[in-house]
């Protein structure tokens with residue numbers, strides 16, 4: 008019998024709360040969040056110690072945490088390997104023949120890997136990496152579309168202690184190049200093509216352009232998807248399948264220190280230079296394992312569908328590592344939510360009996376535009392838990408998602424960041440939900456909303472979201488830039504400052520309101536204003552540029568640029584197009600402004616800093632606030 012729909016309780020206008028169904032409550036691991044939370048923060052180290060013991064370690068830790076503000080070491084002196092815990096731990100059990108990964112291609116193709124098959128592929132790839140002389144601490148750049156080889160390559164690097172740097176395959180050649188150069192990668196793994204709404208995206212050309220200026224790159228491995236295969240240069244390029252073909256399907260995992268780097272993932276900040284966020288094997292493994300287990304309530308019969316791309320942190324933590332650490336069955340699909348039609352994801356849910364569906368507010372708003380008829384066509388009754396990530400989800404989109412999937416499956420609005428590695432603020436399926444709120448801190452996490460001095464602000468007052476204690480999956484540094492790492496812990500005394508504005512309501516529920524800094528979230532993708540500005544200024548007609556985020560109905564935010572032309576340059580529709588093309592060339596499609604205004608001047612402080620907040624207020628018809636530092 009199906010469960011009755013949840014009640015919407017209307018306390019005040021827009022203050023609806025939703026209680027979990029009896030079915031949800033009966034199945035979930037954590038039934039009493041308040042009690043579990045209280046216990047976890049009474050002694051966080053004891054809490055994480057217990058969690059870590061659910062995984063396998065080659066040797067134990069002498070101490071759970073060594074906190075040397077702002078530097079953390081978790082599971083001190085322990086040795087482990089995250090790939091061992093994702094694979095070997097399951098292959099030794101009945102899960103050997105359980106499905107690990109279901110991949111659905113854009114053209115409807117399907118590839119299925121059991122844990123044993125994934126194990127063999129990863130081991131072959133690890134041996135292939137070794138055959139090229141790659142060893143612990145070396146860096147490999149993975150620039151692949153969303154195909155299973157992406158997962159195989161990541162786990163293979165992890166297995167031998169090689170640090171992977173996955174670069175989202177939508178980035179252009181200069182963006183890829185700067186990331187390869189910063190990490191000094193010895194190897195790049197790519198594919199000939201990706202597909203975007205049936206259109207072929209030639210990735211190999213992008214890599215060719217990028218590596219031409221990357222002297223550290225010794226070899227390029229290419230997954231050739233097209234027939235006949237693209238020609239490869241004999242001296243530098245290797246075919247993926249040839250590379251793996253004669254490798255042994257077993258490879259001893261490297262016994263790594265818990266603090267050994269697992270990956271670098273570049274993300275945008277407030278300067279033009281992307282920052283290489285570094286995560287490590289031990290703490291990251293514990294944090295992603297436990298959050299995946301409790302937030303998505305993963306059990307052995309779940310089919311877990313996450314729509315992210317492993318090019319972003321969500322793919323790292325909640326397609327690859329977190330779910331595999333739990334021995335889950337992961338579903339990943341290449342392509343867009345509305346191609347070939349807006350029923351794409353709903354049909355996948357029906358076809359594979361998806362039970363957990365983790366998506367983004369932008370995708371929900373996009374599907375909302377196509378209307379309810381699409382989800383209604385499909386049987387979505389296999390679902391149990393829903394998820395959202397990457398940007399604030401507006402209550403309207405939240406309720407639509409809740410409603411079209413059956414009005415009984417809890418939505419986990421998970422707040423976290425590339426830097427945090429794991430989900431930090433989130434509901435668990437058993438708690439009361441409020442549409443639009445990421446709700447409460449995860450177990451073991453102390454979070455608050457504070458003013459600049461670090462004082463808690465009263466309920467329903469906006470302030471800065473901060474985390475007050477270290478957590479196991481936190482980034483350990485910014486690659487080659489420790490000062491930039493320290494800055495996260497310097498803004499507000501004794502706290503990690505996330506850069507988000509938030510308010511806590513009278514129940515302690517957290518409502519994220521967006522970024523406090525010059526980072527824009529376009530369709531959940533994180534883009535630094537400075538990066539787009541420097542791409543615009545690299546055009547010969549541009550003297551100065553300023554970029555802001557403006558509200559957008561589907562994408563959450565859109566990029567708007569203001570440009571001052573060099574003397575003698577004339578404004579024209581062609582020039583605007585050329586400027587957009589320039590940004591696409593420098594950074595990729597995702598960073599292209601939706602509108603560019605040519606202006607005679609930009610608001611600046613007396614020291615010459617562009618006041619983007621004044622531009623934004625003007626654009627949105629709002630009060631610009633304090634403008635005493637404005638030059639004119």
Ligand code: PRX
Nearest residue numbers: 396397398399420421422423424425519533
């Ligand atoms: O502003 C917050 C927003 O995304 C930022 C982190 O972006 P990134 O490192 O790309 O990671 C995205 C995937 C974890 C945050 O500082 N953000 C992420 N999730 C949410 C969110 N804002 C509101 N609600 C969320 N659930």
